[in-house]
Amino acid sequence: MTQAFPLQWPEHWPRTKTPIRHGSMSRRFGTNRDEVLRQLDLLKARHVVISSNIELRRDGLPYAKRPQPDDRGVAVYFVLNGEQQCIPCDKWDTVEQNLRAIALTVEALRGLERWGAKEMVNAAFRGFKALPAEAIVTPYTAKPWHEVLEVSPTASIETIRAAYRSMLHRHHPDKGGSEADFLAVQRAWDQAQKVVS
DSSP: OOOSSSOOOOTTOOOOSSOBOOGGGOOOHHHHHHHHHHHHHHTTOEEEEEEESOOBOTTSOBOTTOOOOSOOOEEEEEEETTEEEEEEEOOBSSHHHHHHHHHHHHHHHHHHHHTTOHHHHHHHHHHHSOOOGGGGOOTTTSOOHHHHTTSOTTOOHHHHHHHHHHHHHHHOGGGTOOHHHHHHHHHHHHHHHHHOO
């Protein structure tokens, strides 16, 4: 169950190392919260939970004169078309700015829908689902295909295929392996087939 406090950041979603200071996006917490809720309501989203490290009073507003938390990220969870979605943001240096950025993101997605690009909106929301770790690894941090498959980069296609099948069996989630490793093996095999003839 998703909770509003403390922050429940989506698993495997990358974090911003250095938030940006940006004064023009600041508004009060309540105003930004209301705008996120309004935009999501217009999108017909349901079961909205705004998760952050801001402790709220019973009226949904933060306690007065409390400093910004160390982790200023915000993750907004909701159900859209029967599917759980999450839009997280920690790019800005205050909770209020991150909340405002999420409101603007939802507003832009609603604009795409109104302008006839509904499939683009669906594709964007597929991206907001909880992603497996391998899906968000950048090309700069991913292991080369031959390291994933534990073969020489000059191995024959037969040797690579045998290693792929062995690794696929070893990392299959139904056999106790992790989904991230299983998908990494599949991706490595796809890359190997493109490189090795």
